[in-house]
Amino acid sequence: MTAEKVQASDWNGRNGDQWVAHQASLDQMLAPFGAAAIAVAAPQPGDHILDIGCGAGDSSLHIAGLVGQAGTVMGLDISAALIERAGERARSAGSSALFQLADAGRAPLPVATYDCLFSRFGVMFFDDPVAAFGHMRSALKPDGRLVFVCWRTAAENDWVSLPMGAIKGIVPLAAPSPPETPGPFSFGNVDRVHHILSTAGFGNIMITPFDHAIPFAPDVAGAVRRACDVGPLERALLGQPETVRAQAMQAVGDAFVGRMTAEGVVINGAAWIVTAAAA
Numbered sequence: 578m579t580a581e582k583v584q585a586s587d588w589n590g591r592n593g594d595q596w597v598a599h600q601a602s603l604d605q606m607l608a609p610f611g612a613a614a615i616a617v618a619a620p621q622p623g624d625h626i627l628d629i630g631c632g633a634g635d636s637s638l639h640i641a642g643l644v645g646q647a648g649t650v651m652g653l654d655i656s657a658a659l660i661e662r663a664g665e666r667a668r669s670a671g672s673s674a675l676f677q678l679a680d681a682g683r684a685p686l687p688v689a690t691y692d693c694l695f696s697r698f699g700v701m702f703f704d705d706p707v708a709a710f711g712h713m714r715s716a717l718k719p720d721g722r723l724v725f726v727c728w729r730t731a732a733e734n735d736w737v738s739l740p741m742g743a744i745k746g747i748v749p750l751a752a753p754s755p756p757e758t759p760g761p762f763s764f765g766n767v768d769r770v771h772h773i774l775s776t777a778g779f780g781n782i783m784i785t786p787f788d789h790a791i792p793f794a795p796d797v798a799g800a801v802r803r804a805c806d807v808g809p810l811e812r813a814l815l816g817q818p819e820t821v822r823a824q825a826m827q828a829v830g831d832a833f834v835g836r837m838t839a840e841g842v843v844i845n846g847a848a849w850i851v852t853a854a855a856a
């Protein structure tokens with residue numbers, strides 16, 4: 578299967594279903610990162626905005642409120658389940674945001690139409706990112722802007738490094754993929770991101786670190802449950818015998834103890850906020 582088909586089947590299979598099931602808690606974790614990127618994008622009344630890899634639509638709904646009735650927000654995603662959830666949320670909130678099931682890297686897009694291409698953690702999954710960003714750039718007005726937030730490396734992000742480090746030697750893990758493999762951390766290397774965007778034709782590229790302490794759970798048991806809900810730990814434990822799961826969860830709990838504060842378990846999230854101009 579090509580990397581692209583892997584992503585499409587993943588986001589239309591278990592991963593998409595898990596994201597729908599845990600949408601509220603994922604939104605709560607990701608909202609500060611999205612809010613920081615939205616503040617940088619600074620959507621203006623009347624702006625036309627494309628939300629790439631919009632998922633269940635949290636950012637699109639926020640941005641729709643900022644661009645008002647004169648503006649538009651279109652969210653694109655390859656996951657049917659997430660697009661359906663996004664549409665339901667827009668209808669129940671009376672939002673003007675629109676959603677479309679599409680591969681943003683290759684679906685036909687209106688030319689020179691958008692003031693801003695925006696994404697909260699939705700642009701790291703393209704098998705050919707240069708081609709995908711070049712394609713999406715054609716949808717930007719000549720004075721348009723690109724703004725997205727993406728994860729830095731896995732090692733800098735507690736929400737993955739902590740549980741996955743803890744289960745090493747307990748759960749058999751696949752050999753690590755090369756860092757540029759499509760996935761949440763494929764944009765961790767700042768030079769790679771710069772190269773992708775400049776080769777795709779973007780100018781004035783700025784990549785700024787954004788760190789945020791994530792209140793993950795009120796206690797260690799809650800943090801273990803949350804880490805098992807969705808993400809790499811949930812996948813690693815799939816199909817493992819109960820004894821291995823129990824041992825792994827104990828080790829993950831021990832790792833979270835070190836992050837216990839007066840406010841509960843607080844972990845660090847490390848992202849880039851990336852901005853670029855259409856030309």
Ligand SMILES: C[S@@+](CC[C@H](N)C(=O)[O-])C[C@H]1O[C@@H](n2cnc3c(N)ncnc32)[C@H](O)[C@@H]1O
Nearest residue numbers: 588630631632654655656680681697698699702
């Ligand atoms: C980590 S989730 C983020 C979702 C959403 N932006 C949020 O912050 O809640 C990544 C999203 O990118 C979507 N995605 C992955 N590859 C895509 C592609 N080629 N075109 C459109 N969406 C894609 C996935 O289906 C998924 O919803």
